[in-house]
Amino acid sequence: MIPTVRPKLELLSKDLIQKIIDEALVILEKQGIYVENEEAIKLFKKAGMKVDDSTQRVFITSQIVEASLSSTPSVIKLYDRTGEKEFVVGEDEVHFDPGSAAVTIFDHKTQEERKAVTEDLINFTRLTDCLEHIHFQSTGIISSDVPEIISDSYRLYIGLLFSSKPMVTGTFRIEGFKPMYDMLVAVRGSEKNLADKPLAIFDACPSPPLKWSNLTTQSLIDSARAGVPSELISMGMTGATSPVTIAGTLVQHVAENLCGLVICQLAKKGAPVIFGGSPSSFDMRKGTTPMGAIETMIIDSAYSQVAKHLNLPSHAYMGLSDSKLNDSQSGFESGMGAALAALSGINVISGPGMLNFESCQSLEKLVIDNEICQMAYRLIEGISQREDPIAISLFEDFSAENQFLSMPHTRKWYRKEHTFPAVIDRDTYDAWVSLGKKSMADRASEEVEKLLQENPPAFLEGDAGQELRKIMLADAKNNGVSSLPEIRT
Amino acid sequence: MSQKEFLSKLENSIIQGDKDKAESLAKEAVEKQLDLNEVIEKGYIPGIQKVGELWEKGEYFLPELITSAECMKAAMGVLHPELEKAQIKTRSRGKIIIGTVEGDIHDIGKNLVSSMLSANGFDVIDLGADVKLEMFIEKAEKENADFICLSALLTTTMVGQKRLVEMLKEKNLSDRFKVMVGGAPVNQKWADDIGADGYAENAMIAVQAVNSLINK
Numbered sequence: 001m002i003p004t005v006r007p008k009l010e011l012l013s014k015d016l017i018q019k020i021i022d023e024a025l026v027i028l029e030k031q032g033i034y035v036e037n038e039e040a041i042k043l044f045k046k047a048g049m050k051v052d053d054s055t056q057r058v059f060i061t062s063q064i065v066e067a068s069l070s071s072t073p074s075v076i077k078l079y080d081r082t083g084e085k086e087f088v089v090g091e092d093e094v095h096f097d098p099g100s101a102a103v104t105i106f107d108h109k110t111q112e113e114r115k116a117v118t119e120d121l122i123n124f125t126r127l128t129d130c131l132e133h134i135h136f137q138s139t140g141i142i143s144s145d146v147p148e149i150i151s152d153s154y155r156l157y158i159g160l161l162f163s164s165k166p167m168v169t170g171t172f173r174i175e176g177f178k179p180m181y182d183m184l185v186a187v188r189g190s191e192k193n194l195a196d197k198p199l200a201i202f203d204a205c206p207s208p209p210l211k212w213s214n215l216t217t218q219s220l221i222d223s224a225r226a227g228v229p230s231e232l233i234s235m236g237m238t239g240a241t242s243p244v245t246i247a248g249t250l251v252q253h254v255a256e257n258l259c260g261l262v263i264c265q266l267a268k269k270g271a272p273v274i275f276g277g278s279p280s281s282f283d284m285r286k287g288t289t290p291m292g293a294i295e296t297m298i299i300d301s302a303y304s305q306v307a308k309h310l311n312l313p314s315h316a317y318m319g320l321s322d323s324k325l326n327d328s329q330s331g332f333e334s335g336m337g338a339a340l341a342a343l344s345g346i347n348v349i350s351g352p353g354m355l356n357f358e359s360c361q362s363l364e365k366l367v368i369d370n371e372i373c374q375m376a377y378r379l380i381e382g383i384s385q386r387e388d389p390i391a392i393s394l395f396e397d398f399s400a401e402n403q404f405l406s407m408p409h410t411r412k413w414y415r416k417e418h419t420f421p422a423v424i425d426r427d428t429y430d431a432w433v434s435l436g437k438k439s440m441a442d443r444a445s446e447e448v449e450k451l452l453q454e455n456p457p458a459f460l461e462g463d464a465g466q467e468l469r470k471i472m473l474a475d476a477k478n479n480g481v482s483s484l485p486e487i488r489t
Numbered sequence: 490m491s492q493k494e495f496l497s498k499l500e501n502s503i504i505q506g507d508k509d510k511a512e513s514l515a516k517e518a519v520e521k522q523l524d525l526n527e528v529i530e531k532g533y534i535p536g537i538q539k540v541g542e543l544w545e546k547g548e549y550f551l552p553e554l555i556t557s558a559e560c561m562k563a564a565m566g567v568l569h570p571e572l573e574k575a576q577i578k579t580r581s582r583g584k585i586i587i588g589t590v591e592g593d594i595h596d597i598g599k600n601l602v603s604s605m606l607s608a609n610g611f612d613v614i615d616l617g618a619d620v621k622l623e624m625f626i627e628k629a630e631k632e633n634a635d636f637i638c639l640s641a642l643l644t645t646t647m648v649g650q651k652r653l654v655e656m657l658k659e660k661n662l663s664d665r666f667k668v669m670v671g672g673a674p675v676n677q678k679w680a681d682d683i684g685a686d687g688y689a690e691n692a693m694i695a696v697q698a699v700n701s702l703i704n705k
Contacts, residue, residue, distance in 0.1 A: 103644040103674055148645040172645060207594055239552065240597055284550035287598065287691060359674065 004384040006092060009343035011302045017309050020247065024254035028060040033210045033259045037217035043266040058259075065258050068265035074311040076229050076272045078136070078166040079197040081187055081460065087135060087166055089201075089229070089274065090313040092345035094380065096338070096373045097136035097168045098128055099320050099354030100203070101155075102361035105141060108445045111325060113360050115144035118485040121158045123452060124353075127363055129163040130455040133373035134352055134366070136201075137165040141361050149479045150472075152176040153183070156200070157472045160187055161465065161487070164458045168231070168350060170203035174215055177202075177222040179475035184228070186467035187460070195227030201274065201348065205233040206256040208241035217263060224264040224271035231274040231315050231348065232260040237282035237289050238299075246299055253279055253303050261312075274348060275307035276315025278358070289357055291320040292333030301344040308345065316341055317358065319351030319369060319376075326364050326441035330355060334365070335372050342376035364444035367451070371421040378419050386413060423447050495523075496532040499564075503536025504543075506556035508563050515567035525568050526577065529610070537561050537608045544693055551601070554692070558604035565607075581612040583703050586629045587638040588616035589672075590649030595642035598672060598692075602638065605692040606699060622653050629666050636699060641672040650675070651683040658684075667702050671695060 012020070027033075032050075035041060035058045045051055050059040075090030087095060104113040105120045116124075121143045128137050139155035146154045152172040159167055160183055171177050180202075188194040202223045204216040212220075223230045234256040236242025242249040257275050264271040281295035282288075290296060300316035307314035319338035323330035334351065341349045352369035353361045387393075387409075394409055395402075404410050423443045425432060432438075438446075460468065476484055490498075499518075502510040511533075518528045540557040543549040549557075572578075587603050589596050596618040607613040614632060616624060629637050641647040650670045657663045667686040670679070680688035687702050689695035 142644060144644075148648065151645065213594065237597075282551075284552055285547070287551055287601065357673070 001388060002385050004382045006345075006382050007343055007380060008092075008345060009301055009340060010305055011298060012305050014309075016247070017306055020250045020254055020306060021310075023251045024258060025062040025065060027210070027251065027255045028065065028259060029062060030059070031210070032057040032059040033212070033255065034058075035212045035217055035259070035263070036214045037212065037221070039221055040212070040217045040263050040266075043221075043263070047266055060259060060262055065262055068258075068262040069310055069312075071265050071269045072261060072273050072312060073270065074313070076198065076274065076313050078201070078229070079199060080166055081160070081164040081199065081458075083188065083193070083197050089347045091347075092380075093347055094342050094345065094349065094377065095135040095347060096319065096349045096352055096369075096376075097134060097138045098124070098140040098361065098366060099317065099351045099358055100138040100140050100168060100170075102141045102354060102359055104356075104360045106325065106355055106360050106362035106365070108326075108362075108364050108441065108448075113324070113356070116141045116361070117145040118143050118158065118487065121155060122162055122457075122487070123448075124361060124363060124366070125159050125162040126452060126455070126457050127366055127448060128353075129165055129458050130451050131366065131370040133370050133377060135165065136348065137163040137167050138350060139167065139169040140353065143485075145485050146476075147479070147481050149173070150476050150481055153179045153472060153475050154484075156180050156183055157468055158487075160184075160468055161460050162457050166198075167200035168203065168348065169200050170231075171215065171219050174218045175478075177219060179471050181222070181226055181228065182471045183468050186471060187464050189464075191226070198227065198229055198272065201229045201231045203231045203233050203276075204260065205235060205278070206260060208234065208236040208256065209252055210256060210259075212256075212259060212263065220260055220263045221267040224267035224273075227268075227272070229272035229274055230260070230264055231276045232257045233276050233278050233315075233317075234260075235278040235280065237280050238295065239284065240282040240287075242279065246295065246302065249279060249299055250302055250306065253277055253299070254306055257303075273312065274315045275303070275310065275312040276348065277303055278317040278350075279303070288322070290322045291317060291351075291354075291358060292322045292329070292337065294336070297337055297340050300346070301340055304341075304344045304346045313347045314345075315348040315350065316344075316346045317350050318346065319349060319372065320354040320358060321365075322355070322357050324356050324360075326355075326362060326368065326444065330365060331368065331372075331440070334369050335375075338369070338372045338376040339379055342380045345380075363448045364441050367423060367444045367447045368440060371424055374419050374421065386417075492523075496528070496535075499528065499532030500536035500539065503533055503557050503560050503564075504539050506553055506560055508556070508560045511560040511564040512567055515564040519567065519571050525572050525575075529565075529568060533561060533564055534610055541609075541693055541696070555601065555604060558608040561608035562604070582610045583635040583699065584612040584614070584632055585636040585638055585699070586614050586616065586625055586632065586634045586666075587636075587640070588620035588625060589618040589640040589642070590646050590653070591619055591621050592649065593641050593643055593646035594618045595672075596640070598642070599638075599640035601692040602640070602671060602689070602695045605696050606638075609696045609700075611699065622649055622656060625653060626656060626660065626662065630662070634666060635703065636669055637666045638669040638671070638695070641670070641675060644674045647672060647674050647679065650679075650685065654684050669695065669698060669702075
């Protein structure tokens with residue numbers, strides 16, 4: 001059998017990759033980078049790095065970057081809530097998770113955005129949990145019925161209660177790490193179990209250009225020490241907070257991410273780190289950051305190639321749309337993004353469900369995007385030989401009446417070779433008319449209701465569930481929040 | 490060169506975004522002992538207004554807009570000290586305190602608004618990002634400002650805008666300052682809900698909004 005080729009997208013030449021890395025290293029060493037965190041500054045000094053104390057500017061040598069690169073694992077294994085199902089984050093493995101931290105939800109009934117509440121967050125979590133082609137859960141919506149101060153821990157709390165999938169999350173405050181970490185430990189049973197079988201990834205974003213804030217640096221340090229994988233989310237906006245050229249933005253992106261990686265390794269050698277990001281093409285007309293722009297996708301695909309060159313797990317915000325509703329723009333932007341991300345072999349792809357520049361989640365879109373992800377997975381499976389000979393035997397005794405539907409060969413392979421969507425329209429015109437001429441969004445809305453009705457919540461029962469509640473209540477109390485919304489299970 | 494020709498040179502230096510030219514022409518105006526207020530109002534300001542029009546038409550994008558705003562700043566950097574030296578009162582169109590609210594470090598949008606307001610002849614005091622709410626009020630009182638402009642990019646920090654409006658009420662200062670809000674998660678409804686005086690979705694609209702509020 002001839003081996004199956006995995007289709008791959010590579011936008012950068014080896015020479016250009018090397019030049020981008022070289023320039024990033026020069027910037028880190030000669031220009032330095034701001035790290036607004038005392039503990040990290042101490043770590044840098046201890047490692048012999050030059051630090052300008054008055055500006056908290058650190059000058060990072062290429063030696064320390066190289067040492068950090070060699071101590072960073074090239075593959076991370078994540079596990080679901082039961083600890084049984086393993087997900088490889090590295091190599092060319094591709095996992096989709098919903099675009100994270102939306103501030104609104106798109107209400108299909110009113111066709112308008114609105115603030116999300118606990119019930120929305122639960123529905124979103126449950127829906128993601130039962131969508132096959134979205135492998136990871138994300139703490140994707142901020143619930144407006146709890147005070148902002150505890151919104152980071154609250155979304156993880158709901159996520160862990162209602163989903164068994166690995167989590168992509170992050171802190172909004174320095175104090176947020178402790179309760180969130182405690183929740184993960186509660187699910188696993190002990191700190192060691194959690195370090196052995198990571199359940200969640202913590203996102204940490206540098207502030208472009210060339211700055212790691214106090215909050216995000218602390219998240220890197222705390223995560224590294226606890227064995228929690230950090231996902232570095234560098235996010236230059238071309239021509240606004242990073243150079244306008246794609247290659248220029250890549251240089252800054254690599255410099256910011258390498259600094260984050262060094263911080264993690266200084267905090268704990270061998271700490272798991274994912275080379276990620278959410279950069280964007282900056283729209284010079286509207287002053288916005290379109291995630292559906294082809295230039296944004298090009299930047300993502302290219303830096304993931306750099307990540308692979310450096311033997312690091314990769315992440316990107318791709319497969320999102322800037323459209324404000326589920327229309328053709330939302331479909332094609334997500335379709336292109338997901339396909340390009342999969343072809344780039346990006347390990348964690350955050351995007352499904354998301355509209356309006358990373359700000360709005362749509363349950364209907366999540367269902368639609370699940371099918372886009374299914375197609376993307378099919379795309380990168382490539383074309384397999386399957387049998388030897390491939391087809392000659394099917395044409396033995398060939399006659400004009402031959403048809404393939406009843407052949408055993410067909411029955412054997414059709415489900416492996418072809419995908420079957422639920423909401424994508426493949427009806428004849430007449431069938432579509434008789435079904436009520438429904439739009440994609442309407443069909444998706446019905447599918448949302450059906451899935452939520454048919455799939456009972458993967459509710460976390462027992463001691464772990466009790467413990468989660470205790471941790472959440474204590475965190476709320478510590479922040480002057482006396483009660484939490486009631487959760488119906 | 491006639492006065493008119495000279496003024497049109499000033500105007501063009503802004504439209505073309507030629508910072509060196511805008512600055513050297515300002516120096517020339519000082520040397521020639523021209524009426525500097527007229528230089529500003531009939532030379533530079535029409536320039537930035539034209540830039541605004543080109544933006545509206547879709548011919549100019551943000552890089553042109555921000556470059557022209559910086560040309561204005563460079564020219565004013567020459568002219569204002571001269572006006573002060575000569576104790577000529579500058580005709581400020583209004584004093585504005587602007588900043589991104591506490592907990593929020595995003596300031597690119599705020600910087601655009603700040604530049605455009607300043608380029609359009611307003612006296613802008615930019616407090617930067619992550620600014621304590623008390624600081625806005627303290628500065629506004631001290632400077633006797635007309636406007637307080639609050640930017641927020643996060644839903645978690647936009648509540649700071651609401652809080653500031655409440656604080657002004659508590660201190661009986663609501664009538665003294667007009668409050669404008671902006672930022673990605675902010676919209677007109679939010680502005681109305683929290684009782685802000687104005688909202689603008691971009692820097693050009695912010696200039697128009699301040700202009701219309703100042704005439705109220």
